Amino acid sequence: MSGAADRAERLRQGAATLGLALDGAAQTRLLAYLDLLAKWNRVYNLTALRDPAQMLTHHLLDSLAVVPPLRRHTQGRPARLLDVGSGGGLPGVVIAICCPEIAVTCVDAVAKKAAFVQQAAGALSLDNLAGRHARVETLHEPFDIIASRAFASLADFISWSRGALAEQGVWLAMKGKRPDDEIAALPAGAEVFHVEPLRVPGLDAERCLVWLRPVGST
Ligand SMILES: C[S@@+](CC[C@H](N)C(=O)[O-])C[C@H]1O[C@@H](n2cnc3c(N)ncnc32)[C@H](O)[C@@H]1O
Numbered sequence: 001m002s003g004a005a006d007r008a009e010r011l012r013q014g015a016a017t018l019g020l021a022l023d024g025a026a027q028t029r030l031l032a033y034l035d036l037l038a039k040w041n042r043v044y045n046l047t048a049l050r051d052p053a054q055m056l057t058h059h060l061l062d063s064l065a066v067v068p069p070l071r072r073h074t075q076g077r078p079a080r081l082l083d084v085g086s087g088g089g090l091p092g093v094v095i096a097i098c099c100p101e102i103a104v105t106c107v108d109a110v111a112k113k114a115a116f117v118q119q120a121a122g123a124l125s126l127d128n129l130a131g132r133h134a135r136v137e138t139l140h141e142p143f144d145i146i147a148s149r150a151f152a153s154l155a156d157f158i159s160w161s162r163g164a165l166a167e168q169g170v171w172l173a174m175k176g177k178r179p180d181d182e183i184a185a186l187p188a189g190a191e192v193f194h195v196e197p198l199r200v201p202g203l204d205a206e207r208c209l210v211w212l213r214p215v216g217s218t
Pocket residue numbers: 047084085086087088089090091107108109110113134135136137148149150151160
């Protein structure tokens with residue numbers, strides 16, 4: 001089997017293991033995104049991983065694992081999602097591909113990373129995806145969901161992005177092992193309402209999602 005065919009099969013199997021029904025267009029876009037990531041990585045320095053096979057498991061399937069919990073939360077309704085410190089677009093681009101009803105903004109403080117996401121939105125014809133060059137602390141438009149992966153401590157994630165959260169909004173942090181120390185160090189004004197373990201197909205490592213919401217007046 002060729003490398004590309006092997007990746008397509010592993011993506012299909014991984015999505016099935018996650019219980020995700022991906023149509024052909026979504027699968028094609030996810031693989032095209034992987035190709036873009038691999039192609040532009042040297043220029044934009046998007047990820048330390050160089051091998052597309054590893055990128056599939058560590059980046060694509062890892063980000064895909066967030067989609068079922070996200071869909072459970074939104075119930076398929078339209079939502080605005082901010083991916084903070086998105087780098088090469090993880091998990092934001094993957095969410096935009098799998099959930100056309102979610103308008104995704106990927107923000108990064110490094111201009112070339114935001115430019116890559118904007119370029120990917122055009123190349124993959126994703127009307128619901130935008131790359132934004134900014135520090136998250138400067139954003140104020142309301143987002144229903146603010147997500148991050150490999151970004152910062154929970155305390156910094158919450159306090160830096162607080163100004164961009166809608167009134168009924170929630171934060172969603174993708175973490176490795178359950179971050180009990182970070183949860184204990186949360187500032188007043190935010191609380192964890194759910195921590196769910198995630199299984200990433202083909203990845204033998206602990207993963208969890210931490211859901212948070214604002215409390216009281218901040
Ligand atoms: C370790 S990378 C993670 C990238 C991506 N989320 C992933 O999982 O591969 C963290 C990213 O956060 C960005 N970043 C750091 N501080 C930021 C801030 N205050 N506002 C926006 N982006 C920030 C960095 O430029 C970097 O691209």
